[in-house]
Amino acid sequence: MDDVTANSAESEVMLSLRELRVAYGDREILHGINFDVRRGETLVILGGSGCGKSTLLRTLVGLEKPSSGEIWIKGQNIAAISPVEMDEIRKKIGMSFQGGALFGSMTVGENVALPLREHTKLEESTIEIMLRLKLEQVGLAGFEYYMPSQLSGGMKKRAAVARALAMDPEILFFDEPSAGLDPIIAAGIDQLILELKRAFRMTIIVVTHELASAFLIADRMVLMDKGNVVAIGTTAEMQKSTQPRVRQFLDRIAEPEVARELDYLQMLTEERRPSGRV
């Protein structure tokens, strides 16, 4: 554990959050988030439903605007840059969505090649080669002519990872990589994330609530609760933590019975977001 922290302390900071706040209307979802992500590390953002982890991820990739605070990616504060500059940043990050978000009207190959065709002036033959390479990396060699609807849930996620990898991103984001998959397929996705980390020293940020998967892939973890960061640390530090909220989450202890109606009401309203996503 010590050597992990020592190593990463020396390496360059890829992404850095300073007092990040996000609000929908008058309701604040994230109440001032601070942490750094270093090059080559895998950071897992853990938390229960409605803790704001998905909102955090959406803000990091520029899908939501922060109400205040700073997000530094590669020396630029994406909370305060123009849409054109944001697009340049976006070409250097990859995002794998929960359901894959593959375009249903295109084949798997066209999906993966789309960022290349849009943003590069590569020859069609080069794109073909890169596309095969990306599909091979995620274990989908030979599937380029399939339609997304012909793929299983796990294969869709792999294809989505291949698309996220298309532009050789420096940071890769995962939203709930194992959601909706059976344990064996989910383990396969975990393996894939570990391979990407090992082979490319890629900086990876994963949002999940799956503990087993989190401990397997993470170098460091961030535990969130009700829009705040409760704890940050390496997997070993987290396991040793005596903080009640951390213990409750890691030991899977149920929330104490809600005694008063008012508390319950508050819990309900805190967990609801306008877009319906929790």
Next chain:
Amino acid sequence: MALVAQIGESVTNGLAYLGSLATLGVRASYYTFVGPFRGKPLRLQRAISQAMDVGVRALPILSLITFFIGLILALQGAYELRKFGAIDLVATAVAVSMTRELGPLITAIVVIGRSGSAFAAEIGTMKVTEEIDALETMAISPVHFLVTPKFLAMIIMLPCLTIWANTMGILGGSLFGVLQADFTLNRYIRASVDSLFMRDITTGLIKSVMFGITITAVGCFEGLATGAGAEQVGRSTTRAVVMSIFLVVVVDLLFTGLFFFVSGE
């Protein structure tokens, strides 16, 4: 007081809605007419496949509907014209009402039903499955990628469909003319063509382009404004159809008024 506040709020919402539509329309026009010269090429292949959907595949149903409309117009016109012994004017009545008004309007309504709703459903589903978000994280503008091909297809295909609809309407009228009003087909067509001025046709076509812009903007906007969940897609689609029909009629009124007061036509 509450009523005034409510009216005020509705007006503000309505204006905000029109503003959003205009923004989307302007962005789509930018990508269609300016973008290609600024290194953002048009997606011609997607536009052509959209044009097939919007235009070519609408031909059978549009032909049938406008043929019947032409026939109905002839029947209704003849009812009145017969009283004056002016049944010969039935060709003129059908030709003028088709090209100036009903051709563009009926075409727009058929296209709203077929394509306006489909735009909202397609984009709405993509919104729900995070495909729109995926486009944005890949630095691809959803407006450029999804809306522009539809926009281009619409502003080209709607006038074409309108010309076709006018022709079918006149042919529908000719069925009555030949069977009931002692016309030969040849003479009916000639009478129709003679009764039309160029401006009858052009005003109809100008309106149809405006209808195309309206339908695309509403359909795509409603799609992009879809909330989370499958039932929201249904809601967006319904709203797209209702709003498009309403706004097409409003645009029709505005342009008909404009043509009337500006050129006295």
